[in-house]
Amino acid sequence: MAEHTKTAAELKDEGNKFYAQKQYAEAYDKYGAAIAQDPNNAILYSNRAACSLGQQKYGLAIDDAEKATSLNPSYAKAWARLATAQDASAILAHKSAIARTGGAKAKSVPTWQKALDSLPKSGLSDAEKKQKAEYAAGLLSAQQSLPVHLKNVIGKTPWECANAMRLRRELPANSSAWVILTAAEEYNEGVRKMMMVKKLRTPQGTRMEGHLGTIAEITNGIIRDERIFHISSNDWISKFNDQVALEAQQTGAWTNGRSELVIQETPQRLRDLGWNKVRPALSTTLRCWIMRAFLEGGFRGNHALAVELLGDVLVVLDWGQRIYKDVPNEDKGAIFSHTFKRAVTCLHLDHFMQAHDDGRGPNSKFPLEDLFEEADAVLHEIEAHPSPESYPGDPGFVLAFYSYPAGHALSMKGFYHARMARRCYPDGVAAEDHLRKSANFYLEAAEKFPEDDEKHAFYLNCAVENFFMSGTEARVTLGLLKRIRLAIPKMNKIWAESAMSKQGREKIFARALETEKELLAGVASGQFTLSDKPMPNWESMKSVHPHAHAQK
Numbered sequence: 079m080a081e082h083t084k085t086a087a088e089l090k091d092e093g094n095k096f097y098a099q100k101q102y103a104e105a106y107d108k109y110g111a112a113i114a115q116d117p118n119n120a121i122l123y124s125n126r127a128a129c130s131l132g133q134q135k136y137g138l139a140i141d142d143a144e145k146a147t148s149l150n151p152s153y154a155k156a157w158a159r160l161a162t163a164q165d166a167s168a169i170l171a172h173k174s175a176i177a178r179t180g181g182a183k184a185k186s187v188p189t190w191q192k193a194l195d196s197l198p199k200s201g202l203s204d205a206e207k208k209q210k211a212e213y214a215a216g217l218l219s220a221q222q223s224l225p226v227h228l229k230n231v232i233g234k235t236p237w238e239c240a241n242a243m244r245l246r247r248e249l250p251a252n253s254s255a256w257v258i259l260t261a262a263e264e265y266n267e268g269v270r271k272m273m274m275v276k277k278l279r280t281p282q283g284t285r286m287e288g289h290l291g292t293i294a295e296i297t298n299g300i301i302r303d304e305r306i307f308h309i310s311s312n313d314w315i316s317k318f319n320d321q322v323a324l325e326a327q328q329t330g331a332w333t334n335g336r337s338e339l340v341i342q343e344t345p346q347r348l349r350d351l352g353w354n355k356v357r358p359a360l361s362t363t364l365r366c367w368i369m370r371a372f373l374e375g376g377f378r379g380n381h382a383l384a385v386e387l388l389g390d391v392l393v394v395l396d397w398g399q400r401i402y403k404d405v406p407n408e409d410k411g412a413i414f415s416h417t418f419k420r421a422v423t424c425l426h427l428d429h430f431m432q433a434h435d436d437g438r439g440p441n442s443k444f445p446l447e448d449l450f451e452e453a454d455a456v457l458h459e460i461e462a463h464p465s466p467e468s469y470p471g472d473p474g475f476v477l478a479f480y481s482y483p484a485g486h487a488l489s490m491k492g493f494y495h496a497r498m499a500r501r502c503y504p505d506g507v508a509a510e511d512h513l514r515k516s517a518n519f520y521l522e523a524a525e526k527f528p529e530d531d532e533k534h535a536f537y538l539n540c541a542v543e544n545f546f547m548s549g550t551e552a553r554v555t556l557g558l559l560k561r562i563r564l565a566i567p568k569m570n571k572i573w574a575e576s577a578m579s580k581q582g583r584e585k586i587f588a589r590a591l592e593t594e595k596e597l598l599a600g601v602a603s604g605q606f607t608l609s610d611k612p613m614p615n616w617e618s619m620k621s622v623h624p625h626a627h628a629q630k
Contacts (some may be wrong), residue, residue: 265299485526
């Protein structure tokens, strides 16, 4: 049958068949013929845009996707294809740098948001839930300038910079590079295997095929250093969901219920099956909860749900450590180790703090007092289980699971006192006391991180900010400002292109450097002495750090 005698629907069906077989050029022609028959059909333009994406013809994809969205502004899939084309086009335009910068980023962020907004607000089908997850991943990637195609990023990420320094034999023993390097090895290997998962259709139904232990590798990387997380493809979320389905099925993980059900059923499973079967089931269950919390908090900003999920993980870990304290770790698994639980607790602290800020106030569902107590408990737990002097074969282990958690907990106590100071006004004396305590806790936190870690300089900045606000001699604040200045070049060798650097980090450090110059000039001119307590007119920086530690 000649093309001109076929209906648009027939041509579309033929195009769909070619597209399913990845014959994008043939599918493109069929959709084009269908458009000639039905020029106001948004689906046809969107489908043709998908063909252009498959052929890496991003300009054509943008043209067709824009036409589709103009014909149907509520067509979610068309908005997503437009955003994908914008991202890919941006990557080609910035081959030598991290993708999504400047104008290209500005284009894709609202487009991804429109894709999300065009989905139903409730009652989503399974397919729509999958779309929502993928669009949320695209949006977060655009917002945080995370690379969509890492092949175009050469030597810019912290782990790549760290590896380059390692190859040049430039890494000191006490360096944040060792932590992020191992985190990258674990996370990237897990993601590599995850991207290989396949969904096979058989006469008996759908079957998953892939590697087991992948979720463990991904979570191991994240709990070692959460800054390793990055999205490497637009189907990352859907692949992760497939991997979860595979591992849950193969290990017998709990797919329903919460901590109470796991605690209730584990003893009977152990009697029936033994640790060799129960260990992977428990590990997969808790690691999936951890990842869901990480993604809910990071992608959707649902920190309350993240707190709930991580709280369930901690309940099971507390119970298991207590009930099975005499069972060797080789049998019950690494999840019941002190270091694993400590890392999960730090994630819980992060999301608890952010949940508090989402609904702050004396009547918050996430009270500051609870945050302080949990942070204090982390410090006591580390003291009860001190670190080994070294960990053979893993030079970053002690930093990642002892020093960093201690620094993390101390920063939370600093955050607590900074927030409590705001509640004290107009009682200036009480507020000053809280600010001074906050500064000292932040200073202690900074000491737990190597000088080349961005958190070292950042917590020093939090400390000096609160010292300024509480009235502190210039000799103290100048000493801290000098330490920030000296740390920045070391930090930039590894962390110049970190997520924090995209969120305003450089502004606060520039402010610190300028303040140091002004104070030194003031001392030199006799405007004030080192014993005076100058207070610069600093406006606290907002949204600078993933954990928002600076006062707001």
